[in-house]
Amino acid sequence: MAGTQLSLATHLVRLESETDFDGWRDAARRLATNDVTPQDVAWRVEPDADRRDGDLPACSPDSRLVVPREFIERAERTICHSDPERFGFLYRLLWRLRAEPKLLSIASDPDIRRLETMEKAVGRDIHKMRAFLRFRKIGAGEGERYVAWFEPDHFIVERNADFFVRRFTGMRWTILTPHASADWDGERLAIGPGAAKRDAPAEDDTETLWQTYFGSIFNPARLKVKAMQKEMPKKYWRNLPEASLIPDLIAGADRATSAMIARMPTTPAPHHAKVQARHWPTPRPAEADDIESVDTIPALREMAKSCHRCPLWRDATQTVFGEGPENAEVIFVGEQPGDQEDLAGKPFVGPAGKVFDGILEHAEIDRAKVYVTNAVKHFKFEPRGKRRIHSKPNAGEVQACRWWLDKELDLVKPKLVVALGATAALSLLGKAVPITRMRGQVIERDDGLRVFLTIHPSFILRIREQEDKEAERERFLGDMRTVRRLMAA
C-alpha cells in the first residue's frame, strides 16, 4: 500500500525526525496552499537528507490557510505516534478541514475517531512512562546521578522530558530509550540519540526496600490479577524491579487468605490489659436525664450534647444549644440551626444570623445582653451534592426538643420571649399560629410568659425583589424596635 502511494505521489516530503512537527507543518502549509491533494504526497523520515524542501512548492501567496488552534495542538501530539502513516493521515485531516471547518467536533466521523484513538495511545504512553519509568542511582556526592531505561511504544521522549524536569529539578538524571535519550544536568535539558538497555545501570540497592513495600502492601484476600494487568500490562514488567515478585504473590495468595480465615482468634496480646487500664478506665455509669439536678445553662448545654430525644442527631454534626447571659431579659427563639450553625456549634452565625445581628444593632438592642436559641437544636436537612437543603422540623421533633427550650426558659426567666417564625411559635405556644397575620402581637401564655410574634430573619433572605426585601427588612426592624420598648417597659 505504502509502495503504491509512493509511486503515484508527485511530491515527497523528507522529515528530519520521527517527531519533526515543524517540518511537517511547513510542508503541509506549502502543499495545502498549492492545492496538492493528500494522494499526491508521500512522507518519509530521512534524518540525513541533503535537501528538505527541494521539490516542495513555496507557499502560495493567494491562498490563506486557516485551521483551528485545536488542530495544531492535536496534530503535534499525534505526530508522536509510531504509525508510519500518521504524517499523511494528518495532512488528509488538514485537507478536509479546509472544506469542513467543524470537522474536529464531529466525534462520530471515522477520521476523527482515528485521530482520537491515536492521541489516546500517545497520551497513555506518556502517562505510563511517567508511571513506570524507574531510576537507578549511580555514584555518590557530586557524582551522584539517576539513570533510567524505558521502552515506550511511541516517540514520546521529547514531549515527556519537561515533566521529568519539573519533577526532578534538583537531581541529575538521564533517561535512555531505544529512540532517544534525555539528560538533565540540573540546569539544562539535552535530547540525544537512542541507547540500549546495557547502557543503563543494572541494579540499585533501594530496590530491595521497594520490593519489600510492594509485597507487603498487597492484600492477598483481594486478588484481582486481571485488574492489575489491565493497568500494568506485562510488556512493562521487564523494566520494573517489583514485577519479579508478582508470580509468587499470586501463587501464595489463596493460601495466605485461607490461612488468615482459618486461624482462630488468639487471646489478647499481653500488653492489651495494661493499655486498657491506663487509657480507657471503665466509664462512669451513664447519668440518667436527671434534669432536676441541672441548674445552670452550661450544665444543661453539656447534657444536651448527647441528646437522642428525636432522630435528628443522626445526620447533624452536633447539638447547637442556646447562647447568652443567664440573666437575659429577653430570649429570641429561632427555628433550628442551619449549615453554618451546625458546623460551628453556635446559634445564629450563618447568613440569617448576620441579617439578625445587623437589624438588632440598628434597633439598638445589645446582642450581648440577649439569649438566642432555637426551637429545635439539631440541623434537619436533605443532602444535595455539596449542599444541605434545610428541611422544616415536624411537630414531633419540635415537641421532643421543647423539653430543652422549657428548661432554658426556666433557668433564664426572661421578661419576654421573641418567637422568630412559625416553628418557634409552635414550640412556645404549643399550637400552630398564622405568623404573617399575627406578627407584632404579644401573646401571654397561661404561665404568664409573654411571647412576641414575628417572622424568622431567613424570610428576608429568601425574598428576591430588592424593593420587597428592603420593605420586609424595615418591617422586621420595626418589630425589633417594639421588642426594645417592651424590654424597657
Next chain:
Amino acid sequence: MSVLSIREKLAILSDAAKYDASCASSGSIKRDSLKSRGIGSTEGSGICHSYAPDGRCISLLKILLTNFCIYDCSYCINRSSSNVRRARFGVDEVVKLTMDFYRRNYIEGLFLSSGVIRSPDETMGEMVEVTRRLRLEEKFGGYIHLKTIPEASAGLIEMAGLYADRLSINVELPTDEGVKKLAPEKKPETIRLSMAKLRRKIEEKAEPTLQSRKRERFSPGGQSTQMIVGADKTSDDGILRASARLYGSYHLRRVYYSAFSPIPDSSSALPLLKPPLMREHRLYQADWLMRFYGFSQPEILAGSNDGMLDLAIDPKLAWALRNRGRFPVDVNRAEREALLRVPGLGTKVIDRILETRRYRRLRLEDVGRLCHSVAKVRPFITAEGWSPGALTDKAGLREVVTRSCEQLSLF
C-alpha cells in the same frame, strides 16, 4: 525487643497500612520544583506507579508511623489486643524512605497514618514533623496525604494543613452504632466535629486574606474519609445515605469504601469471610451516580426490595430497569440531565454527543462509535432511524442487556 532493620519495619508498617483504601494522589494544586530546585511535583491528576496483584494502584508510600495503638477496634489489625508484630519508624527514617523512593520514581508521595500511642497530640505531632521536614528541609514538592487523628489539637491540624495536600479522618463505619460496637473507644461525635472543623478551616483559608489578598495554603486537596463495608449489618442504602450526608455536610472530595478484609489475628467479633469486593465496586459506582450523574441518594435504591445494590448489574442499569417510564431518551434532543440517566453513557461520551449533535443528527451507529457498548444503550434511546419500540418495556430486558454485554466481552 530486638532492634528491627528498616526493611523489617517497612514490612510491618506497610502491611499495617494496607487496609486503607485510598491511594489517590489527585485533586491538589499544580506545583513543580523549577523554582525551589528541590524534588517533586503535583500536576492535578495523580499517577499510579505500580499495581499490586490485588488490582489496586500503588501511588503513594502508604505506611504507618507506628502500629502500636491504644485503641481496640475489632476490625483493625493494629488494635491493642492484636498479636501482630509491632514497630515504630523514626521521623528521619520516614523522611529518608520517602525521598529515596520518590527520587527513583516509585511513588507520587507519602500517605502517612499512625496508630495512636500515648496521646493523640504526641502522635499527630510526629506526623506533622515528618511533613514539615519533607517540605522545608528536603524541599519536597510531591503529594502528601495525612491521616488526621480526630482528637489532635487545633494547632497541629493547622500545621498539618499547611504541609499536606490532603487530610482525612476515617468515619470507620457507616453508623454510630457500628462504631460504638466495633470501635468502642472511638467517638463518632468527635469524628464529625473534626470533619466540621476541617471544612470550616478549608473554607476560611480559601478566602483571600485581608492584608496580602493571597490565599493561604491549607490542604488544597481537601479532605476525604473511609468507611468499612461488610463489618457491620448496614445496608447499601444506609451506607449511601451516610456518604450523601458526609459529602453534603463536610464537602469531602471522596468517600472511600473498604470491603472488610479478613486480617491476620482477627477478632472473634467479626465475620471471617472473603472481602465483598463486588459490593465495594457497586458502592463506588453508586457513589459516582450521586457525584457526577445528578442522582439523589434516595433515588438510587428507590423501589428495590432490600436496600441492597444488585451485584449482577451496575446501579444505573438497575435504576433504569426500575424506571422504564423515563425511557427512551432521544440522543438528538434530550438535555444533558436526561442523557446522564441512560445506562452505558458516561459523562465523557455525553459531552461528545452534545458537541457532535450541534452539527449532525446522530444515528445508532454513531452512538455506537462513541460509547463502549451500544447493546446496553440501545433499549434506552431513540436516535435518527432508531427506536427501541417495545424493547424498553420488554419483560426480559434485564436478561437481554446482560447477555448482549457478556457476548460483547467475548470478542
